[in-house]
Amino acid sequence: MSFWPDLGFGSNPYVVKPLPSNSDGRELLVGRDIELRALLRRIEEGDTHVVLEGPNGVGKTSLVAVAAWVAGERFRERTTSQLFLPLPEALQIKEDATEFISECYFAIARAFLENEETLKQADRKVPKTRDIKAWLDAPLLKGRGINISSPFGGGGLTGSASANSSTGFSNAGFRATIRSWLRDAFPEGTGGIIGVIDNLELLETSATARRLLEEIRDPILQLGGMRWVLCGARGIARSVAATPRLNGVLSDPIEITPVADEHIPRLIETRLRHYSVKDASKAPVSAPSFEHVYVVTHKNLRDSLRHAQSFSQDNESEFFLTKTDSEIDLAFTVWLEGQAMAHEASVKMQPRTWKLLADLAQFGGTCSPSDYDQFNFNDRAHMRKNVVELERYGLVNSSKDDEDQRRRSIEITSKGWLVHYARAEGLAAPTIPGV
Missing domain, CATH: 1.10.10.10 (Winged helix-like DNA-binding domain superfamily/Winged helix DNA-binding domain)
Structure with a gap:
């Protein structure tokens, strides 16, 4: 027996990971129309990189993923001449600027490799990717004991490592090639690749964040053909966006607040409908129960989905199939209270x-x-x-x-x-x- 199909769902409707950059993600992004329009304006009409500031779990990464897809749809629908493509995934900020810069270039290369057909259909200059593919797959010659693999499954290059010279590329040559790809495919004002630099708060201090962003300003933030969106919590994005060396490079932050209470019933009902494969699906956590956990978690959407998923998985499918909706709602409330009491009992403070x-x-x-x-x-x-x-x-x-x-x-x-x-x-x- 399989749990979600037994309940009438194709897969887990309470999935926690960020929304995908496709039509499914757009359908599931509920209660964010104002923020989506504001983000698209900054991406399509601004000349500075966008900064999003908001609590952890509020949905910043999902918002950017959907915005990238919407921007691409506008080009496909001929409502704009700007072509935007998303990076394959959000990049996690790191204190090692050299390593992070290399990850950015690898991600950009991957975006080109995955979107060759789209670029052709858009009549953009399509780069010759054969040599880059060969270089990425080439064995590494170790330098100073460093041996790092690329995100493509073959050999990669960061730090002082160098690739097999038979591929015709060096680290500097690889980056120069990517820069030329961006210039050729995205001349000024014709769009670009949208990338996310996520979790600025992991750097902890404003000084560390400012140092790193200043180090990547020229090699990453000044790359033509790139539209970066920087995301942070706990005030760190706002604290570094207006520093002198980043002034004119980063926009004033867009404040992303929790999804308003009035949208939560439609948000969870949309998810349940989207993942349902039967007319008579049985939701482990109903809209009223989800509203309750959303309040308990202080409007943290990610935590609310995580609790809904955990409750679902803590029970057999038969439990939900044999109980009434009100009995399931009561069981969820009792379960959530039990989780809270267990955590409280483990804390001994003055x-x-x-x-x-x-x-x-x-x-x-x-x-x-x-x-x-x-x-x-x-x-x-x-x-x-x-x-x-x-x-x-x-x-x-x-x-x-x-x-x-x-x-x-x-x-x-x-x-x-x-x-x-x-x-x-x-x-x-x-x-x-x-x-």
Whole structure:
């Protein structure tokens, strides 16, 4: 027996990964019409790279993927002369600029290889890819002990490694070739390849993010024929977008807030309908239950989908087939409460730290170190001591950024919101001082 087909679905309707850059992704992107139009305007009409700022799990990567597809559809429908193609996948930011630059070039090469036919149909200058393919598949000659494989399954080249010279390429030659491909296929004002540089917050401090972005400014952000979208959380994207060396290179950030409550029923119903293969499909997590978990997770769409998926997989298909909708909704509520209580029971903290978690939730779930007086601390150091304790239990994420104390770099995690839910709803025994 197979779980999802038994319930009338072709596959998991609560899939967590970002939406695909195709018509399916456009159908499933619900409640984002305003943000989609704003992003497309920046991509199609602006001359700076786009910056998106918003909480983790809010759907930034999905938004960019769908925007890239919509931009491509406009060209296919002859409503614009600009041709846009997406990179195969989002690139994760790294502190090693040299390695990251190499990953960007490999991804761009892959985009050309995967879209040769599209470029031909668009009457764009199609590069001769045979030599690049051979080079990417060539064995590596080790340099300084480095041996790195390319994303294409064959030999790649980063750092001081060098490819088999019989292919006719060096590292510099490879990059020069990619730059020429971009110039030839996408002359000024005719579109480009849309790439995502994701998770800027992983760099933790504004100084680190600024250093890396300044290092990749010329080799990556100044590449003709590329339209980059940089995504970050906890205020880091906003803090680096306007620095002097990046001014005129990056746009002012677009703030991506959680999908509004009013759109959530349609969002989950669209997913259930899209993945359904039978008229009488049985949803493990209904629209009302999904609305409930969306509130519990503080409107984190990714976490809400993850909880819906976990609940589904914790039960046999027969459970859902033999229960009424109201019984399943009740079972999900009990399951979610159980998850919250289990997390709460694993945390042993002093009352002052518990109060900080409750106050931070009341504050909206994020704050900056300079907000210490809002939480009745005498200084940053006393607040930081309690934040460290919350971090130890995984209830908050924080980036210690001594250079920018105003950045909203402290944020309640998914586990933190569940623990807060347990305590706010009185699901767990109260903490006894001194115990």
